[in-house]
Amino acid sequence: MGFFSKSFDPATDLPDLSGKVILITGGNTGIGYSTVKHLARRGAKVYMAARNQTKAEEAIAQLKAEGLGPGNGDVIWLELDLKDPRNAKKAGERFMKQEKRLDVLIHNAAILLENYTMTPDGVQEIVMVNVISHIVLTRTLQPLLDQTAAEPNSDVRIVVVASGAYRFVSGETHFRNLDDLNNELKSSLSPTFARYCVSKLMNMLYAFELQRHLTAVGSPITVIALHPGVVNTFSDKPPRSNFKFIIEPITRVHIPRQFAAASEEVAEQRQKYKGAYLTPVGKANRADEGGKDEGLAKELLNTVDKFLEEKGI
Numbered sequence: 001m002g003f004f005s006k007s008f009d010p011a012t013d014l015p016d017l018s019g020k021v022i023l024i025t026g027g028n029t030g031i032g033y034s035t036v037k038h039l040a041r042r043g044a045k046v047y048m049a050a051r052n053q054t055k056a057e058e059a060i061a062q063l064k065a066e067g068l069g070p071g072n073g074d075v076i077w078l079e080l081d082l083k084d085p086r087n088a089k090k091a092g093e094r095f096m097k098q099e100k101r102l103d104v105l106i107h108n109a110a111i112l113l114e115n116y117t118m119t120p121d122g123v124q125e126i127v128m129v130n131v132i133s134h135i136v137l138t139r140t141l142q143p144l145l146d147q148t149a150a151e152p153n154s155d156v157r158i159v160v161v162a163s164g165a166y167r168f169v170s171g172e173t174h175f176r177n178l179d180d181l182n183n184e185l186k187s188s189l190s191p192t193f194a195r196y197c198v199s200k201l202m203n204m205l206y207a208f209e210l211q212r213h214l215t216a217v218g219s220p221i222t223v224i225a226l227h228p229g230v231v232n233t234f235s236d237k238p239p240r241s242n243f244k245f246i247i248e249p250i251t252r253v254h255i256p257r258q259f260a261a262a263s264e265e266v267a268e269q270r271q272k273y274k275g276a277y278l279t280p281v282g283k284a285n286r287a288d289e290g291g292k293d294e295g296l297a298k299e300l301l302n303t304v305d306k307f308l309e310e311k312g313i
């Protein structure tokens with residue numbers, strides 16, 4: 001089972017999470033929803049950072065109806081629209097006023113397979129949502145993550161839900177400027193899927209660069225990137241439904257989000273899991289060279305930093 005020394009059942013194998021505060025982006029639906037459920041059921045206070053109040057409230061009502069026992073944690077909506085990095089910053093600032101700790105931050109929300117759309121800030125939406133606004137949110141929350149990490153017996157984690165799809169990025173890839181970030185990839189067999197894969201490569205690069213940085217400054221925080229498995233959150237949502245014929249046959253069991261976010265094994269073997277790439281199946285579970293490319297990670301972050309500086313964010 002690769003990184004997993006034994007099979008892992010989030011319903012029974014997660015420790016008591018009472019007193020822990022967890023923030024997950026998205027979480028009102030899809031893969032994030034079940035992550036919220038398992039963490040709250042072990043007693044965590046989970047912030048569901050979602051853009052749509054009605055959808056979030058309905059999801060929370062549903063979670064409560066399904067039951068948050070035995071740990072009886074809490075689920076709270078935090079307004080967050082990742083299309084606008086200013087909104088991500090504000091959401092982080094609101095959270096910092098509301099909470100005294102943050103044990104786990106999970107980058108989960110994403111645009112998956114959507115038509116090419118440009119944001120008013122001149123960055124394509126999939127890069128803004130999946131990558132840049134998550135970076136802004138994390139940076140805004142960093143002081144609280146650091147403060148929590150400085151407490152005795154703390155175990156602060158940043159979990160980046162990436163995807164094995166990053167491996168499909170082919171050809172020479174650069175992130176030198178906004179043109180590179182906005183590449184439509186028109187010559188790809190499926191430009192929609194290709195843009196998603198690139199955004200997931202960016203997630204991987206960011207996660208490992210963040211771990212390198214945190215380790216270099218002496219922070220004990222663990223950053224983990226993961227592929228959650230292939231889960232059918234596609235069939236009913238055009239234009240994703242075009243991919244239904246691929247997705248449905250390969251849908252399979254998925255567990256590493258809860259493992260990455262809260263398992264005891266990660267706490268006990270931090271050095272092994274710092275900067276790790278977890279997948280539900282497979283052996284090596286180390287990101288390949290593409291995902292670990294330090295030069296490309298720096299290129300990406302330089303471009304993001306320049307963009308944010310120009311926008312005053």
Ligand SMILES: NC(=O)c1ccc[n+]([C@@H]2O[C@H](COP(=O)([O-])OP(=O)(O)OC[C@H]3O[C@@H](n4cnc5c(N)ncnc54)[C@H](OP(=O)(O)O)[C@@H]3O)[C@@H](O)[C@H]2O)c1
Nearest residue numbers: 026027028030031051081082083108109110163230231233
């Ligand atoms: N499903 C898979 O097979 C698979 C495989 C590999 C990796 N992943 C990764 O797993 C994660 C979850 O995917 P999923 O399949 O659960 O997708 P999903 O069902 O489409 O859920 C995506 C979540 O992101 C939120 N979101 C989208 N745009 C947002 C924005 N502008 N601001 C705030 N939230 C926004 C959505 O909120 P709304 O409900 O408001 O749209 C939703 O909560 C993603 O990072 C994805 O790349 C999934």
